[in-house]
Amino acid sequence: MITWFRNLTQTWFAKVLFLLLVLSFGIWGIEDTVRNFWRETAVVRMAGGDIEVPEAQMAARRELQRVQSQLGTGFEAEEPLRRAIAMQAVEQLIAERALRAEAARLELVTPDEAVQAYVFAIPNFQTAGQFDRLMLDQFLRQNDMSEAQFLQIVRDDLRRIQLTGAVRAGAAVPEALARAMVRYEKEQRIAQLVELPLLDAPEPEPPTEAQLARFHANNPERFSTPALREATIAVLTGETLADQIEVTDADLASAYEARRGQFETAERRDLQQALLPTEDAARQVAEAWRTAADFAAVEQAAQAAGGAALALGNVARADLPIEALAAAAFTAPEGGVTPPVQSPFGWHVMRVAGITPGRTASLEEVHDRLRQELALERAADLAFERANRVEDALAGGATLEAAAREFGLTVARVTLDAEGRDAEGLPAVLPVPVAARAEALRAIFAAELGRAPRLQEMREAEGFLGIELHEARAPALKPLEQVQADVRLAWVNDAKRRAQEERAAALLGAVRGGQTLEAAAAAAGLASTRMGPFGRQPEPGAPGLTVPREILPQLFAIPVNEPTMVPTAAGFAVAQLLEIVRADPAADAQALENARRTAQQQVAEDLNAAYLAALRSRAEPRISPTLLQQVVP
Structure with a gap:
């Protein structure tokens, strides 16, 4: 039998079988890699570089934040708008890739010195006319962006200016057009x-x-009641359950130890900084600073060397994102001057003008706040548990009001219109957080008669909302005697x-x-x-x-x-x-010049738009509709 097996292993059949076994075990070990081998991961494939899902998602989130900051905190982007924002963010990335590809084709180069000069000249990053590193760091944190990403954006923007500037420079406006514009505007x-x-x-x-x-x-439209809806509303939030949570002293002591970092005030230092273009200039300024602590003299010396000096103010170590700078500033003694430290922006020399020691608040100081935090956290967990039990009760045929009262939800029966006014035209009282009032009104007028109530999560507030619609009253003509x-x-x-x-x-x-x-x-x-x-x-x-x-x-x-x-x-x-x-264009040289400039700007915009469209077409972007859904913020 053994001889038979040995002879069998020498056949082609056995060799193929062993090969298949080896491959199957190998694939089992790298299952994820094999499974994803043919899986698409790029939202856009195009000449100039593919756009992966994470990059597109980040761009869409930034675009949504920009829109929300312009329209106010109360603005809520509905799903169609979120899809449009995602598509706009993807199109911006496509345009950037296309421009980057064109710049590479033309061998355009943006020197580091040009990038630095551009960043230093941005007004939002300046304090008293000087570049302020802290302002840049704050901008990066607010936009969830690394310094390298920002500098790449600046580099791409400078290349875009070079490309589109050449295109826009070709805009020309006929004199006849400018005259016609003046005649139209001044008539x-x-x-x-x-x-x-x-x-x-x-x-x-x-x-x-x-x-x-x-x-x-x-x-009838002038003298009718608005469409009214009568519904039971049940609300479940952590705040409504917080008073039911017991927090012991042992719980407080344990939480205090686990969260000690929250109660620590970091050491802060009052820093002055000189930023120089070369190491030699930085060493000279540092030496002069150690012998004489006159900041005005340091400012003059820095400016004479082609740099700048400014007071950074009272900062914590975390406010200095470059570790080398933070280490130098927070190891120097009070009144000390650091040796030169290099960063992408030049050579830094800092002086510690003052030190505010850090401290840790005691348990007694944070007792009440910590108790409230723990109660709210446990109440949030309890809210999810209660929500599941309410759902079970509703599935068993209970009314929303009965289930809400049994499990401690805030419940009310309301009659109101789509604007939140009652039958008398007064604002109706809704048992929901103020931030979720508009969301609750939309949910009431989206509810269907006869449909079993269910809890839904509130997007504008942490908690759950349940609605049971009892009646939907259509607009009704008021009696003449009532509105005579x-x-x-x-x-x-x-x-x-x-x-x-x-x-x-x-x-x-x-x-x-x-x-x-x-x-x-x-x-x-x-x-x-x-x-x-x-x-x-x-x-x-x-x-x-x-x-x-x-x-x-x-x-x-x-x-x-x-x-x-x-x-x-x-x-x-x-x-x-x-x-x-009639207007005489020749009699108003300023109006003629304004018209010519306006028309030229519009022609330049049209040329630029056509140029960008041509670059996009050349890049041949292929957008994945399936992955685009993952980009929606």
Whole structure:
């Protein structure tokens, strides 16, 4: 038998079998590598460098933070906007890659000195006109960016300026175009104007009951209740459960030891710094600084050597991101001057003007705060546990109110509209955190009648929200007796508007029949005013130029002697164009130059956009729709 096996191992069949066994065990050991071998990891594949998922995700998060900072903390980006932000971030990365590829093709190089000069010149990184390293560090922390990433962005930006600057420099504007723009912008009008405000309309005859009833029935949108929803709301947050949590003294002592770092105030040092371009200059400044501690003299010496000096202020070690700088500054004695330390920005020399020792707050000092923190943390865990038990109760057929009361949720029954007002028009009281009020209103009006309630996590506050919709009331016309005063006032205002509209239409008809507006207005007992000359955008409050903004576009679109009529916020206006005052571009050199510059800038923008589009097309980016979903912040 052994001889038979030995002979079998010499056959091709056995060799192939052993090879398959070896491969299978090898693949089992590197399963993740083999499984991911053909898996796509790049959101975009393109000439100039692929864009991986993590890079795109970070860019999308930064773009979302930028949008939120512009629109305020209360702004909540819905899913469609988040997808648009992700796509915009990816397109920006594609444009950067395409420009980088073009710069490489043209062999453009950005020297380190140019990058440094550019960073030092950014106003946001300056204090009292001097570069402030702390401002740069704060910017990097706020944008979740390393120094290397930032410098690469600056380098790419400088290359982009070189490329697009050459393209934009080719923008040229014909003289005829600039002249046409001046003629359009500076052209003025003179017109006769009659205004018919509703306040000047004659009082109509008092309406009859039948007229009021008909007006009430024909305008239901004015006199109806808003759409209302009646629902039970249950809220579960850590704050609502915190008072049910017991925290012992032993728990406090243990937590204090585990979190001692939170209660430590780091040592801080009042630092002064000189930044020099060379090591020799830094050594000379350091030596002079050790012999004489006059900071004004150090500033002058640094500037004479091509550098700068500034006070960094009272900083902690963590505020100095370069370890070599931090080590030098926090090992020097008070009043001491550090030896020169090199960084990407040059050679640093620092003096320790003062030291504030660090300290650790005692347990007694942080007792109440620590107890509250522990209670909230345990309450958050308890909230998840309670949420699961509430879900089980709801799945078993319990009402939301019954389950909420059983497990200690805050519960209320409310009737409100989409704006959060009750049936009386007053703000409804919702048992949710203020930050989650808008989210709760949206959830109430998204709930469906007859659907079993469930808990959902609140995005704008930590906790859970449950909604059980009882009734959805459609807008209903209020009884006439209840809103009779409002109906009467609306009827009167409507009658006045119709009266003024008829008077305005009569004036329009008279002018089209051959009369001037001035004569037609005088015959009707109305005042008219000669206005102008005025431009397309007259300055607000200019004397004699209070032309209703609603009629301005009409006056710049009709021929001379033609009348026009428009409704305004106050009533109606009728005007007749009397004269067109043409502009002479040759008489206004400044306006001609402004028009030429504006047109040139627009042409340059168009050229730049076309250039970037051409670079994108050449790079042939291929976006993965599947991986793009992972980029959505």
